[in-house]
Amino acid sequence: MRLKTKSWIRRLTILPLGLSFASYAVSTITQPNSVTQMPSPSSTAAVKPPKSTNTLPASKTIDWIDLLPMNVNREVLMEHYADLIIQRLDPADDPNLQANLMAEFAQAPTNPDLAGNTIRLAGYMVVLASREDRITEFLLVPYSGAGLHQPAPPANQMILVRAQPEQALLTSQEYESVWVEGKLQIQSNTTASAQVNYLIDPAQVRLYTAEDAKQAETQAVETTHNEPDHAHEQSKDGDETPHPE
Numbered sequence: 379m380r381l382k383t384k385s386w387i388r389r390l391t392i393l394p395l396g397l398s399f400a401s402y403a404v405s406t407i408t409q410p411n412s413v414t415q416m417p418s419p420s421s422t423a424a425v426k427p428p429k430s431t432n433t434l435p436a437s438k439t440i441d442w443i444d445l446l447p448m449n450v451n452r453e454v455l456m457e458h459y460a461d462l463i464i465q466r467l468d469p470a471d472d473p474n475l476q477a478n479l480m481a482e483f484a485q486a487p488t489n490p491d492l493a494g495n496t497i498r499l500a501g502y503m504v505v506l507a508s509r510e511d512r513i514t515e516f517l518l519v520p521y522s523g524a525g526l527h528q529p530a531p532p533a534n535q536m537i538l539v540r541a542q543p544e545q546a547l548l549t550s551q552e553y554e555s556v557w558v559e560g561k562l563q564i565q566s567n568t569t570a571s572a573q574v575n576y577l578i579d580p581a582q583v584r585l586y587t588a589e590d591a592k593q594a595e596t597q598a599v600e601t602t603h604n605e606p607d608h609a610h611e612q613s614k615d616g617d618e619t620p621h622p623e
Contacts (some may be wrong), residue, residue: 385585416429430505435557436496437497437498438495438497438498439497439498439499440492440497440498440499441499442499442520442535443456443486444489444492445489445492445534445535445537445576446487446489446534447487447488447489447490448488448489448491451567456565459486459499459531459535462479462482462483463529463531465524466479466529467478467529475477482532483530483531483532483533483572483573484533484573485533486532486533486534486535486575487534488534488564488575488576489534490564491563492562493562493563493564494561494562494563495561496559496560496561496562497555497559497560497561497562497578498558498559499518499537499557499558499559500555500556500557500586500590501518501519501520501537501555501556501564502519502520502521502522502523502524502553502555502556503516503517503518503519503530503539503547503552503553503554503556504517504519504523504524504525504526504571505549505552506538506569506571508549509546510574511548511549511550512546512547512548512549512552513546513547513549513552514540514541514543514546514553515538515539515540515541515550516523516539516541516567517536517537517538517539517571517574517605518536518537518539518556518558518573518578519531519535519536520535520540522553522555524536524571524572525571525572526571530571530572533566533572533573533574533575534575534576536553536572536574536575536576537562537574537576537577537578538565538567538574538576538577538578538579539556539558539560539577539578539579539581539583540567540577540578540579540580540581541580541581541582541583542580542581542582542583543583545581545582545583545584546583547583547585549561551585554585555585555586556583556584556585556586557583557584557585557586557590558581558582558583559578559581559582559583560578560579560580560581561578562576562577562578563575563576563577563578563579564576565577
């Protein structure tokens with residue numbers, strides 16, 4: 379099931395790769411089938427997966443943007459990463475520039491407040507290892523093909539996942555979007571696809587379903603309708619109401 383969500387960063391919609399990025403503040407859009415769909419920071423967290431039957435502690439459903447540190451302007455940082463990804467799309471550029479971009483991505487800061495918390499996050503798989511037609515290890519990424527036929531995001535926008543054997547998905551499902559749940563660790567790992575700064579081991583994994591997508595779309599629309607229009611708010615003396623920082 380393809381995630382039907384707000385995409386990650388808007389400006390990449392203009393690229394010939396067909397990446398469907400959108401700004402964190404833009405409402406949910408539905409892309410044509412030919413466009414790669416990506417989970418985004420705010421819509422996947424709105425979906426409430428079925429209650430788990432295991433003994434994991436209560437988990438917190440998070441957004442991709444929550445993986446960024448809290449002491450930065452997260453939306454500005456996302457836009458900065460978008461600029462860097464655009465530059466990475468042309469490997470013929472100055473090799474020194476590409477090396478600098480890779481170094482910045484590898485050193486991308488994490489969110490220490492999430493360390494040790496049991497979290498739930500939706501995304502796509504980049505398969506790293508399998509056994510007997512079952513996916514045992516993969517990167518959870520915010521868009522399909524990251525680190526393969528599309529540039530990988532920064533190391534703080536990926537999670538290395540080692541699935542519980544009884545929940546490992548089939549290798550035939552590697553292009554499906556999934557929910558991952560487990561205790562999040564901050565740990566730097568170098569994989570065949572990219573450097574990654576988060577780990578969940580062991581993890582529960584299940585497919586992101588059509589019902590999840592429908593629920594995410596409904597909740598995104600409701601959120602958009604409920605957001606106040608600050609541009610038209612007026613104070614009693616006729617001045618615009620200050621927009622909160």
